[in-house]
Amino acid sequence: ESSEGQKMQEFRRSLPAYKEKEALLHAISRNQVVVVSGETGCGKTTQLPQYILESETEASCGAFCSIICTQPRRISAMAVAERVAAERGENLGDSVGYKVRLEGMKGRDTRLLFCTTGILLRRLLVDRNLQGVTHVIVDEIHERGMNEDFLLIVLKDLLPRRPELRLVLMSATLNAELFSSYFGGAPMIHIPGFTYPVRSHFLENILETIGYRLTPYNQIDNYGQDKMWKMQKQALRKRKTQIASAVEDALDAADFKKYSPRTRESLSCWNPDSIGFNLIEHVLCHICQRERPGAILVFMTGWDDINALKDQLEAHPLLGDPSRVLLLACHGSMASSEQKLIFNKPEGAVRKIVLATNMAETSITINDVVFVVDCGKAKETSYDALNNTPCLLPTWISQAAARQRRGRAGRVQPGECYHLYPRCVHDAFSDYQLPELLRTPLQSLCLQIKSLKLGSISEFLSKALQPPELLSVQNAIEYLKIIGALDEDENLTMLGKNLSMLPVEPKLGKMLILGSIFNCLGPILTVVAGLSVRDPFLMPFDKKDLAESAKAQFSAREFSDHLALVRAFEGWKEAEKEQSGYEYCWRNFLSAQTLKAIDSLRKQFFHLLKDIGLVDDIESCNQWSHDQHLIRAVICAGLFPGICSIVNKEKSVSLKTMEDGLVLLHSLLDPKLDISSHDDLLSVVRFLVSQDQCEGRFVFGRQMPTSLQKAKIG
Numbered sequence: 001e002s003s004e005g006q007k008m009q010e011f012r013r014s015l016p017a018y019k020e021k022e023a024l025l026h027a028i029s030r031n032q033v034v035v036v037s038g039e040t041g042c043g044k045t046t047q048l049p050q051y052i053l054e055s056e057t058e059a060s061c062g063a064f065c066s067i068i069c070t071q072p073r074r075i076s077a078m079a080v081a082e083r084v085a086a087e088r089g090e091n092l093g094d095s096v097g098y099k100v101r102l103e104g105m106k107g108r109d110t111r112l113l114f115c116t117t118g119i120l121l122r123r124l125l126v127d128r129n130l131q132g133v134t135h136v137i138v139d140e141i142h143e144r145g146m147n148e149d150f151l152l153i154v155l156k157d158l159l160p161r162r163p164e165l166r167l168v169l170m171s172a173t174l175n176a177e178l179f180s181s182y183f184g185g186a187p188m189i190h191i192p193g194f195t196y197p198v199r200s201h202f203l204e205n206i207l208e209t210i211g212y213r214l215t216p217y218n219q220i221d222n223y224g225q226d227k228m229w230k231m232q233k234q235a236l237r238k239r240k241t242q243i244a245s246a247v248e249d250a251l252d253a254a255d256f257k258k259y260s261p262r263t264r265e266s267l268s269c270w271n272p273d274s275i276g277f278n279l280i281e282h283v284l285c286h287i288c289q290r291e292r293p294g295a296i297l298v299f300m301t302g303w304d305d306i307n308a309l310k311d312q313l314e315a316h317p318l319l320g321d322p323s324r325v326l327l328l329a330c331h332g333s334m335a336s337s338e339q340k341l342i343f344n345k346p347e348g349a350v351r352k353i354v355l356a357t358n359m360a361e362t363s364i365t366i367n368d369v370v371f372v373v374d375c376g377k378a379k380e381t382s383y384d385a386l387n388n389t390p391c392l393l394p395t396w397i398s399q400a401a402a403r404q405r406r407g408r409a410g411r412v413q414p415g416e417c418y419h420l421y422p423r424c425v426h427d428a429f430s431d432y433q434l435p436e437l438l439r440t441p442l443q444s445l446c447l448q449i450k451s452l453k454l455g456s457i458s459e460f461l462s463k464a465l466q467p468p469e470l471l472s473v474q475n476a477i478e479y480l481k482i483i484g485a486l487d488e489d490e491n492l493t494m495l496g497k498n499l500s501m502l503p504v505e506p507k508l509g510k511m512l513i514l515g516s517i518f519n520c521l522g523p524i525l526t527v528v529a530g531l532s533v534r535d536p537f538l539m540p541f542d543k544k545d546l547a548e549s550a551k552a553q554f555s556a557r558e559f560s561d562h563l564a565l566v567r568a569f570e571g572w573k574e575a576e577k578e579q580s581g582y583e584y585c586w587r588n589f590l591s592a593q594t595l596k597a598i599d600s601l602r603k604q605f606f607h608l609l610k611d612i613g614l615v616d617d618i619e620s621c622n623q624w625s626h627d628q629h630l631i632r633a634v635i636c637a638g639l640f641p642g643i644c645s646i647v648n649k650e651k652s653v654s655l656k657t658m659e660d661g662l663v664l665l666h667s668l669l670d671p672k673l674d675i676s677s678h679d680d681l682l683s684v685v686r687f688l689v690s691q692d693q694c695e696g697r698f699v700f701g702r703q704m705p706t707s708l709q710k711a712k713i714g
């Protein structure tokens with residue numbers, strides 16, 4: 001026991017951060033803001049908060065200190081807290097705790113709290129000055145997530161009001177100047193690290209060495225590409241043509257002539273739109289057959305393709321043989337007990353392969369990695385399943401991210417990195433990833449700004465590290481006004497308040513709220529979760545007709561993808577009860593993984609709605625309405641005004657009727673009107689949807705009538 005502890009302390013002292021301990025503590029005690037940078041794995045996250053905790057308790061003989069350290073992902077908040085508690089030989093919840101949405105481990109004596117950025121933002125909602133907090137540490141700021149950029153604006157505002165509060169910003173990359181100058185030239189401390197050189201193989205070399213042939217057929221993955229993907233493709237086409245023409249140009253270039261005709265032919269078949277599972281399988285086999293030991297880290301885009309790839313590899317004679325290969329996954333929606341396995345060293349000659357998301361780029365360090373396989377893509381934005389947007393697509397990473405991925409191979413000895421794309425594509429990557437604030441819709445953020453009472457939205461956002469364009473801010477505000485979340489003076493309406501408490505896009509939030517009010521939450525939860533995860537309907541390239549007719553059964557006569565999803569999901573739940581879920585999926589061209597994810601997200605959404613008091617308890621589940629018209633009305637209301645995507649093309653939409661319906665509903669939802677039961681409203685909705693032309697479109701009123709609230713919530 002104690003020798004375990006000694007080993008742990010030795011390990012701590014061996015980390016590069018340890019040499020800088022005094023300098024770090026000194027800087028933090030003298031300055032309100034300090035920016036710390038250092039190579040991934042040098043000990044920023046696990047050590048620095050501990051140094052502060054130790055020095056504060058030593059210096060003031062146990063006097064009060066309260067340190068909050070934010071993490072962009074819930075899984076890292078939990079994992080880090082657990083690790084730090086173990087390093088201190090304590091139980092989680094003693095001096096070290098964590099808090100993430102819906103979960104936490106925190107005691108009366110907790111002095112160091114790891115939490116998600118979202119949790120700290122929510123605390124600021126009720127405690128504007130962070131009373132009693134002595135240190136705030138914002139970790140992984142280089143990722144430039146929306147929440148983190150947002151938090152920095154709020155903290156910058158707060159610092160003058162709390163002169164004794166200390167702020168530490170931690171980054172895995174060197175661009176510390178940006179953050180330092182944002183905080184008026186805050187001192188920067190760099191923790192020097194050391195990494196071994198890593199040799200890069202690009203697709204052309206890989207194809208040449210492993211003799212694998214890409215054909216158009218090979219590019220079709222085992223799991224189908226969903227419809228959203230196809231829709232988005234059009235938008236992305238321009239970027240993709242750039243990639244494709246880069247590849248074409250390269251193929252013509254003189255230095256490509258040195259590759260064999262087979263490699264060149266393969267390259268011309270390379271499809272930048274999909275991640276070739278078969279190629280990955282071959283590369284992994286190739287590495288496993290090499291004599292050189294060392295773990296392999298494979299960068300994928302999300303839990304869905306990780307799971308699909310894992311399924312495929314488990315069926316492989318070598319890669320799926322547990323006596324030779326230890327195959328593990330590492331992604332955000334994993335239990336932390338499962339996640340811990342990635343740190344274990346396998347016995348003997350067993351090769352460890354970890355399939356990870358870009359989480360493993362900077363926030364998690366696996367020490368024995370020697371080989372990295374990089375698919376070149378990441379899903380932007382999605383650190384947290386609950387914040388997923390429906391059209392979240394894998395996109396090419398930046399050169400900085402590729403470098404970071406490559407670096408993971410050189411922590412213990414010289415490493416090797418297999419990039420599964422040609423070098424010319426790498427050279428076409430942008431230098432750095434655009435901050436999230438500049439590339440995602442701002443609607444949810446605007447609601448947050450309002451609910452935190454931070455004044456004018458555009459004025460507030462103009463204070464960001466890199467402010468978004470005024471036009472996109474105005475668009476977001478306009479949208480929120482149209483859906484009734486903000487009033488004309490940019491004040492939050494009742495709907496807006498409820499929406500701001502739901503960490504989903506406003507349109508999905510609106511569906512959830514209306515689904516609760518109209519008591520049809522069951523199907524609506526499925527639709528919202530489905531839109532947040534991905535379409536579970538698979539469309540394999542070679543069995544397209546079969547797949548489409550399987551899907552048509554579910555959508556029946558309504559031509560509604562959403563209702564098809566609801567029926568497919570409910571059928572699966574029934575089949576699961578009889579242990580025939582997989583068979584059901586197989587028969588109906590459904591992805592079991594996706595349905596499982598939808599199922600778990602549904603539960604999370606339900607708890608959230610319960611938390612904010614929109615639904616009472618599980619018992620009411622059985623009384624949920626399955627009225628098709630009502631469900632469609634709620635979906636339409638959520639999608640409004642972006643509704644055209646679900647309107648049946650065969651039917652012409654008469655705007656006049658729709659407008660009429662809207663006026664009618666508006667008058668009904670006038671807060672001055674007293675609606676004693678929501679049945680009145682229901683009948684109007686039914687009336688509207690029975691008018692074929694209007695497909696149940698309606699807008700939720702500018703303000704949720706209190707009577708309606710009482711009717712349902714009270």
Ligand code: ADP
Nearest residue numbers: 039040041042043044045046047083343365367
């Ligand atoms: P940084 O934040 O600078 O990237 P960390 O503080 O996360 O570095 O990690 C420091 C070291 O501790 C790394 O070598 C990492 O592998 C190790 N480490 C962190 N968490 C764990 C864990 N749960 N189990 C084993 N080792 C860990």
Ligand code: MG
Nearest residue numbers: 044045362363
């Ligand atoms: Mg870290």
